Amino acid sequence: MKTPFVSLEQIKEIAKEYPTPFHIYDEAAIRCNARALKSAFAWNKGFKEYFAVKATPNPAIIKILKEEGCGVDCSSYTELMLAERCGLSGTQIMFSSNVTPAKDFEYAAKLGAYINLDDFTHIEYLEKLVGIPETICCRYNPGGHFTLENQIMDNPGDAKYGFTKPQLIEGFKLLKAKGAKHFGIHAFLASNTVTNDYYPTLAEQLFELAVELNKETGANIKFINLSGGVGVSYTPEGVPNDIAVIGEGVRKAFERIMVPAGLGEAAIFTELGRYMLAPYGHLIAQVLHQKHIYKDYIGLDACACNLMRPAMYGSYHHITVLGKEEKPLDHLYDVTGGLCENNDKFAIDRMLPEIEIGDYVAIHDTGAHGFAMGYNYNGKLRSAELLLQEDGGVKLIRRAETPEDYFATLEF
Numbered sequence: 001m002k003t004p005f006v007s008l009e010q011i012k013e014i015a016k017e018y019p020t021p022f023h024i025y026d027e028a029a030i031r032c033n034a035r036a037l038k039s040a041f042a043w044n045k046g047f048k049e050y051f052a053v054k055a056t057p058n059p060a061i062i063k064i065l066k067e068e069g070c071g072v073d074c075s076s077y078t079e080l081m082l083a084e085r086c087g088l089s090g091t092q093i094m095f096s097s098n099v100t101p102a103k104d105f106e107y108a109a110k111l112g113a114y115i116n117l118d119d120f121t122h123i124e125y126l127e128k129l130v131g132i133p134e135t136i137c138c139r140y141n142p143g144g145h146f147t148l149e150n151q152i153m154d155n156p157g158d159a160k161y162g163f164t165k166p167q168l169i170e171g172f173k174l175l176k177a178k179g180a181k182h183f184g185i186h187a188f189l190a191s192n193t194v195t196n197d198y199y200p201t202l203a204e205q206l207f208e209l210a211v212e213l214n215k216e217t218g219a220n221i222k223f224i225n226l227s228g229g230v231g232v233s234y235t236p237e238g239v240p241n242d243i244a245v246i247g248e249g250v251r252k253a254f255e256r257i258m259v260p261a262g263l264g265e266a267a268i269f270t271e272l273g274r275y276m277l278a279p280y281g282h283l284i285a286q287v288l289h290q291k292h293i294y295k296d297y298i299g300l301d302a303c304a305c306n307l308m309r310p311a312m313y314g315s316y317h318h319i320t321v322l323g324k325e326e327k328p329l330d331h332l333y334d335v336t337g338g339l340c341e342n343n344d345k346f347a348i349d350r351m352l353p354e355i356e357i358g359d360y361v362a363i364h365d366t367g368a369h370g371f372a373m374g375y376n377y378n379g380k381l382r383s384a385e386l387l388l389q390e391d392g393g394v395k396l397i398r399r400a401e402t403p404e405d406y407f408a409t410l411e412f
């Protein structure tokens with residue numbers, strides 16, 4: 001079962017002031033989830049979550065998470081600007097980029113952010129630009145497949161990211177020679193994992209690597225960055241991850257591998273995006289049209305420009321027709337947007353209650369990688385973002401684009 005965090009009555013009220021489509025986020029739930037994460041890793045004294053800004057790049061969201069003790073993970077110049085404007089600096093920022101422009105490294109260094117290098121050649125590139133900082137992180141790519149219980153979860157061997165192991169050993173030696181004193185190790189080996197085993201398995205691999213790197217190079221391991229990849233259940237049948245179980249699994253591996261090797265002071269960092277926000281956002285849209293040809297179509301005022309995941313990855317996003325939560329799901333529909341692209345479908349062959357023009361729908365789990373992946377194809381404009389506050393009030397946290405925004409970069 002998936003239940004929206006807003007009712008039809010609330011949406012009717014909100015839509016009077018802010019017309020659909022819009023994304024809305026649930027502040028109370030975001031805070032509650034952030035606290036559960038913190039408590040799951042409370043056993044590690046240096047634990048910190050660096051929220052992956054790309055998932056939901058909005059100052060209101062970043063500030064809520066900052067109040068809950070999170071930093072941010074940035075990967076570009078403008079994401080660093082956003083972090084700075086939200087009052088974050090220094091070790092509250094992790095800079096995990098790839099194919100990094102010089103000015104981005106310069107900015108990250110100026111802010112005093114932790115820099116996470118994606119490639120061996122970036123050592124010299126960074127040194128020439130700003131010198132090697134005292135603390136430096138490197139991203140690891142083990143190659144091959146990442147498996148859990150003989151099941152392939154993802155394919156690092158095909159991924160553009162990170163150092164190979166021999167590069168990491170040479171890299172740590174080189175960085176030490178160039179003055180680095182403290183080291184971080186980072187890896188992101190599988191995306192949207194819905195299993196409590198991903199982080200513990202990844203942690204085990206990174207802990208063993210840390211012990212080996214420490215032995216081979218004498219590097220002082222300051223932190224292990226487990227990055228993102230803890231997923232959410234997009235389908236109503238899925239069993240969500242249990243962050244307490246995940247934290248305990250990581251603790252066991254830490255006690256078994258890191259502590260006996262004398263690395264028990266190392267901090268655990270995470271860079272979660274999806275897990276922090278996805279379930280706590282809805283895309284709210286209104287039904288504009290219905291058409292009945294070879295199939296039955298429901299046309300919304302939102303389109304793939306507001307939520308790209310179904311069009312891009314074929315992702316499932318649950319849909320609730322507001323006010324019809326208790327009605328039988330006895331109609332088969334394709335739910336579409338208005339792009340001149342046949343993949344602009346939020347749902348294909350979905351059983352829903354009978355829909356009428358003017359109905360409001362909540363598209364679930366759009367809090368991460370939702371608005372953020374928006375674009376302007378077909379001259380469609382990005383929507384507003386709203387925050388449902390803890391007291392039940394609603395705050396505009398990003399206005400909807402207007403045609404003037406679309407024309408702002410054009411020359412006539």
Ligand SMILES: *Cc1c(COP(=O)(O)O)cnc(C)c1O
Pocket residue numbers: 052054055073096188191192227228229230271272273274275368
């Ligand atoms: C995208 C990304 C994340 C966040 O991933 P989620 O799957 O949203 O948790 C974290 N770190 C890096 C380097 C990323 O690219």
